[in-house]
Amino acid sequence: MAIDHPHEAVLRRLGRGAPLSEAERRAVEGLPLRIRTLAPRSMIVHQGDPSDTCCAVLSGWVGCFKILAEGRRQILAFHIAGDLPGLQSLHLGTVDHGIAALTGATVALIPHAALHDLVERHPGVAARLWRETLVNVSILREWLTGLGRRSAYERIAHFLCETYLRQRAAGLAEDGRCPLPLTQTELADALGMTSVHVNRTLKDLRGSQLIAQEQRTIVIRDFARLSAAAEFDPTYLHLPPAPA
Amino acid sequence: MAIDHPHEAVLRRLGRGAPLSEAERRAVEGLPLRIRTLAPRSMIVHQGDPSDTCCAVLSGWVGCFKILAEGRRQILAFHIAGDLPGLQSLHLGTVDHGIAALTGATVALIPHAALHDLVERHPGVAARLWRETLVNVSILREWLTGLGRRSAYERIAHFLCETYLRQRAAGLAEDGRCPLPLTQTELADALGMTSVHVNRTLKDLRGSQLIAQEQRTIVIRDFARLSAAAEFDPTYLHLPPAPA
DNA sequence: CGACACATTGACCAGACTCAAAGCTAGTGG
DNA sequence: CCACTAGCTTTGAGTCTGGTCAATGTGTCG
Numbered sequence: 001m002a003i004d005h006p007h008e009a010v011l012r013r014l015g016r017g018a019p020l021s022e023a024e025r026r027a028v029e030g031l032p033l034r035i036r037t038l039a040p041r042s043m044i045v046h047q048g049d050p051s052d053t054c055c056a057v058l059s060g061w062v063g064c065f066k067i068l069a070e071g072r073r074q075i076l077a078f079h080i081a082g083d084l085p086g087l088q089s090l091h092l093g094t095v096d097h098g099i100a101a102l103t104g105a106t107v108a109l110i111p112h113a114a115l116h117d118l119v120e121r122h123p124g125v126a127a128r129l130w131r132e133t134l135v136n137v138s139i140l141r142e143w144l145t146g147l148g149r150r151s152a153y154e155r156i157a158h159f160l161c162e163t164y165l166r167q168r169a170a171g172l173a174e175d176g177r178c179p180l181p182l183t184q185t186e187l188a189d190a191l192g193m194t195s196v197h198v199n200r201t202l203k204d205l206r207g208s209q210l211i212a213q214e215q216r217t218i219v220i221r222d223f224a225r226l227s228a229a230a231e232f233d234p235t236y237l238h239l240p241p242a243p244a
Numbered sequence: 245m246a247i248d249h250p251h252e253a254v255l256r257r258l259g260r261g262a263p264l265s266e267a268e269r270r271a272v273e274g275l276p277l278r279i280r281t282l283a284p285r286s287m288i289v290h291q292g293d294p295s296d297t298c299c300a301v302l303s304g305w306v307g308c309f310k311i312l313a314e315g316r317r318q319i320l321a322f323h324i325a326g327d328l329p330g331l332q333s334l335h336l337g338t339v340d341h342g343i344a345a346l347t348g349a350t351v352a353l354i355p356h357a358a359l360h361d362l363v364e365r366h367p368g369v370a371a372r373l374w375r376e377t378l379v380n381v382s383i384l385r386e387w388l389t390g391l392g393r394r395s396a397y398e399r400i401a402h403f404l405c406e407t408y409l410r411q412r413a414a415g416l417a418e419d420g421r422c423p424l425p426l427t428q429t430e431l432a433d434a435l436g437m438t439s440v441h442v443n444r445t446l447k448d449l450r451g452s453q454l455i456a457q458e459q460r461t462i463v464i465r466d467f468a469r470l471s472a473a474a475e476f477d478p479t480y481l482h483l484p485p486a487p488a
Numbered sequence: 489c490g491a492c493a494c495a496t497t498g499a500c501c502a503g504a505c506t507c508a509a510a511g512c513t514a515g516t517g518g
Numbered sequence: 519c520c521a522c523t524a525g526c527t528t529t530g531a532g533t534c535t536g537g538t539c540a541a542t543g544t545g546t547c548g
Contacts, residue, residue, distance in 0.1 A: 048479070064385075066385070066386075066389045068389070068393055068394070068475055069475055072393045073393070074388060074389040074392040074393045076385050076388055076389070088378055088381060088382070090374075090378070091371055091374050091375035091378050092375065092378050092379070092382070092482060094479070096382055096385070096386075096479055096480045097385060119367065119370075119371075120367045123363065123364045123367065123370070126363075126367070126370060126374075127335055127363075130334075130335050130370075130374055130377075131335035131336065133374075133377070133378070133381070134332055134334070134335050134336050134377070135336070136381075137332060137377070137380075137381050137384065138332070138336070138340055140381065140384050140385065140388060141310070141320050141340065141341060141384065142310075142340075143388060144318060144320055144384060144387060144388050144391060145310045145312070145318040145320070147388060147391035147392050147436060148318040148391050148433075148434075148435070148436030149312055149316045149317070149318045149436065150312070151535080151536095152535080152536070183493085183494065183495090184494075184495070184496095185494080189392075190392075191392070192391060192392030192393065193536070193537085194536075194537055194538080195494090195495085196495095196496085196497090196536090196537075196538080196539095197535090197536055197537070199495065199496060199497085200496090200497090200536090201536095203496085203497095231312055231313055235292070235338070235340055236340045238336060395503080395504095396503075396504070427525085427526065427527090428526075428527070428528095429526080437504070437505090438504075438505055438506080439526090439527085440504090440505075440506080440507095440527095440528085440529090441503090441504055441505070443527065443528060443529085444504095444528090444529085447528085447529095459513095
């Protein structure tokens with residue numbers, strides 16, 4: 001589906017909240033997309049490289065990250081279907097972070113030039129795209145807060161709440177269960193901890209009956225208690241009102 | 245100066261890199277600014293409030309932060325003269341974080357409506373403003389990386405490098421010395437540590453002959469070694485090429 | 489069946505936190 | 519002009535969360 005109608009994913013995301021006008025819709029549909037199917041762990045953009053394309057995730061998980069000395073890595077964001085990583089580089093030219101597929105994934109590459117053109121002609125679309133980057137920033141700020149001021153236990157709980165809601169909004173999750181195709185090492189690199197400690201903390205969360213794990217999916221057994229433990233407030237995700 | 249010609253600060257910032265066109269310049273000068281002089285610790289925007297204004301810092305230090313339970317606070321960004329905090333809310337309506345003056349400060353408040361209008365008429369200005377928010381995001385990502393993967397020592401060293409370069413680019417610092425009008429508690433809340441540990445770590449940095457402190461200014465005694473210790477790479481600040 | 493990557497567990501360690509008590513310093517009011 | 523105060527900085531002693539190192543399970547895929 002995503003691959004047959006790649007513009008759909010972008011349109012759906014930009015139309016979140018208020019629908020696009022007919023002209024805007026057509027303009028977005030006119031974007032030249034280059035579809036790429038990616039193997040797990042394949043690089044999309046290298047840290048520090050100049051970049052002249054954005055990228056829309058159609059399926060799979062994509063991650064942004066920075067590499068430091070001594071093999072340290074910080075994952076800055078996870079992106080799922082509908083997300084637009086790489087908008088960061090639109091007005092900066094270079095990305096100071098890498099972008100890679102974490103799972104098998106399909107993405108659509110969009111040249112900056114096409115976006116600049118689109119944005120110049122359709123201020124309404126510009127506003128949507130801008131808004132989209134601002135939502136990502138909002139999430140980044142929440143992560144920053146977690147790394148700075150939340151315990152490991154709260155941090156993981158918070159992350160799970162976030163991941164569930166984001167995936168549900170993208171139609172990828174429901175009934176308290178959602179895919180979590182990440183290794184504990186990846187989770188650790190996102191949450192500023194070690195994989196060992198992620199493992200122990202997940203065990204604690206299972207012990208508290210807050211979650212359960214089944215192969216690569218996570219089951220949230222008690223969202224209310226989990227979000228209370230995490231001091232989770234979904235406002236920052238700026239999602240449209242939840243479905244009934 | 246800043247108060248006599250409040251538009252200057254904004255113009256200078258937006259013109260960083262490539263100069264604005266004459267029409268764009270006039271449009272920016274036409275922005276309705278409401279100047280406010282703020283006492284230290286006074287709130288500008290409350291966390292969670294709807295917001296219909298942006299804010300340009302003319303002088304002093306302004307901070308963005310989130311408050312958690314049990315008195316925990318995470319400072320998300322420091323803003324100095326020329327910075328535009330609150331652009332975050334331009335397309336979101338609410339800010340999920342508070343904004344406050346940390347020192348005595350003067351700011352110019354700009355209604356969103358005026359900015360939307362400006363942006364619609366001048367895509368070039370929109371691009372500059374957008375770019376400006378992207379630079380802030382870039383800094384946010386670097387902070388995230390620091391909180392997740394740098395030791396306290398590296399983190400403070402990194403922050404000092406950043407603060408010095410940003411202030412120098414704003415014409416507020418030179419010769420390796422710059423104002424640092426923050427309490428150790430504020431530093432701690434920004435860097436995800438306790439004030440006690442900030443104190444001890446600053447002592448270590450002084451002991452290593454990397455910095456010195458004089459009342460409210462910091463002296464960087466060896467920028468090369470300091471930035472090496474922090475693994476600091478200024479690219480993410482997206483500053484114009486340094487002056488000779 | 490191996491090989492390899494990932495998850496899990498144990499034992500031990502250390503960087504950073506907590507609690508608490510002094511020093512400083514700048515501003516205030518007598 | 520000086521004592522007083524309030525807020526900040528500095529230091530010490532002890533604790534704890536989370537990291538390190540290393541071994542052992544557990545799948546999964548060719």
